[in-house]
Amino acid sequence: MGLLLQPFFGSILVAIAALLLLLVETGTGGGWCESDGSKAASPSSSSRPAVAHLSPITPCHGVGALVTQELYDELYPNRNKSFYTYESFLDAARSFPTFGTQGSYKTRLREIAAFSAHVQLETSGLFYVEEIDQSFNYCDNTSIQYPCAPGQKYFGRGPLQLSWNYNYGAASAKVGANILAKPYLVSQDPVLAFKSSLWFWTTPSGTIPSIHEVLIGKWKPSKADREAGRKPGFGVTIDIINGGFECGKASPHPQYRIIYFKEFCKQLNVSTGPNLSCANMQPF
Ligand SMILES: *[C@@H]1O[C@H](CO)[C@@H](O)[C@H](O)[C@H]1NC(C)=O
């Protein structure tokens, strides 16, 4: 993924976001999660407001049962509110229904924490839509299956900053738009932006597992994985997302990803699990 390393944007926008949220919340309900009873479970006083409205009982199956609009705002207070809307998040998630919906309640929360951590590093918490430095074209011209379209650049776009022509190419059939031919569409449509990231999150590639299957405990390292030091845990999700630049070497980025992950786990009241670092893992 194209890298962005930006500090948190503490800002008065947060206050405005809260106001906007109040205005829209009544109309949106639980998105596609019509009979979501989790909001009703809100206790009124809690030292951890981020988890106060989460219920271990999820009467419907979408990720919206877990990530309510209220939690979405708490996880991404600095997001670009005219682009990364809650509705577009739910819309995109409908096409990738395993995201945040499999495993125990704690497992699902940990997946949201991991997603939020990577999103924090990649886009400063859904603030950026496109990579800041757009000078590099991320065109791997050895990809015969997904050749770069003339004049197009495949720098990071969307929540996880999808990069490289081969990713845009492989994602195209699954996100419902030819983003290999027109990568700029990803920055124009928030649903497409979320879809491109959720596609990456939930889709294995050859011997590389999906981040989703690592986090739900489905991935079992092969002999080659074990020899490469890859073990189940958050560390290997860094390897999947950007191992070539961040794993098996000294790099500041994975340390930030881990810091963010710990923060989000704390916010969601869930343990981080083992093997957080990829410093001793070879890149995929
Ligand atoms: C935020 O979204 C709006 C609307 O899509 C866009 O015009 C603006 O450039 C975005 N801001 C950033 C920092 O990407």
Ligand SMILES: *[C@@H]1O[C@H](CO)[C@@H](O)[C@H](O)[C@H]1NC(C)=O
């Ligand atoms: C592929 O890219 C490399 C490096 O940018 C360049 O030297 C080479 O000529 C390109 N090959 C083709 C077939 O375009």
Ligand SMILES: *[C@@H]1O[C@H](CO)[C@@H](O)[C@H](O)[C@H]1NC(C)=O
């Ligand atoms: C956090 O999790 C622990 C252990 O699962 C539980 O005992 C505690 O009540 C939770 N706290 C909140 C605020 O949800």
Ligand SMILES: CC(=O)N[C@H]1CO[C@H](CO)[C@@H](O)[C@@H]1O
């Ligand atoms: C290096 C390291 O911390 N490895 C741990 C990864 O997680 C497994 C399962 O909990 C542990 O047994 C390893 O010690």
